Amino acid sequence: MRPEEHDETGDGLLVPMAWMYAEYVADGLLETGDLMEPTTLEYRAGRDALALTLFLSEGPVAGALPAARVDELRLLTASGAAWQRWVGARLDARRRGSAPGADPDLALARAAWRWLEETELLAADLEALGASPRGQAGYEGEDGERRVWTPAWRLGLPLGHLAIHLY
Template identity: 70%
Template sequence: MRPEHYEESGGDGLLVPMAWMYSEYIADELLVTGDLMEPTTLEYRAGRDALALTIFLSDGAATEELPVARVDELRLLTAYGASWRHWVCARLEALERPTAPAGLPDPGLALARAAWRWLEETELLAADLDAIGPPPWEPSDADDEAGEVRVWTPAWQLGLPLGHLAVHLH
């Protein structure tokens, strides 16, 4: 299981969610380095949250650099068609037990749950990949220039491929 660091500021100090903060940092670095999307877009946030959630919920220990084994693991976990959504739900459920000192709730887990809730409940307007017609080099009967079909898609369905591509570009 991933190590968690709790730094207390004294008596009733707040617990610092170091594992979640590290996961967000790594996800942000991967996306910025890949230069795939403007950091101010909702799509970027979806990619960062999906990737941070994957990093946080995976069993790998937090290190300053991502070793090759971790990159390979992230590629497998974020691969399109993988059962990522079910994996996230199962991991979050398994982590329900309090892991902080004295039975306090894990602040990183609370942030991970909030990220997952946003990824699942937020829908973004995106191209419908299932409705894409013939390849552009084949003749088409349609004269419709605005033929791109757009649908409302859960944020995680856009963020996951973005995160996967960022990992590949690492």
């Protein structure tokens, strides 16, 4: 979906419709799963991870998601490291293919990706379950569960993946 222009002359403000629609669909998927309060940073991480996946994947986002599209989204969100490389490569390819400042959708997608990579959230140390977490900086929560600082995308991606499964 191309950005829409604000006025008829073509000199108007470009509106990032593709990105905004990807966020809208991601919100719908997360709300359907009722997995997290929409006011939390974890929810934002899930929404941004899903929106990036929708925005950067091939095919239309509009309407109800067909089964083949849902399967594609499940595969894309299944593996963290592979997804991270995939997002980086897709964003770089889109950046090379557009003039600077000419793609407001890409600017918002890149901002979401920066937030997901640079923001760290305190969360349960899922990787240390069953392993000795000695030597890693972390905190013990009130419930006795070990918590560590982790990039937002590492929380958002599994949340998005689960929302897709519940769709």
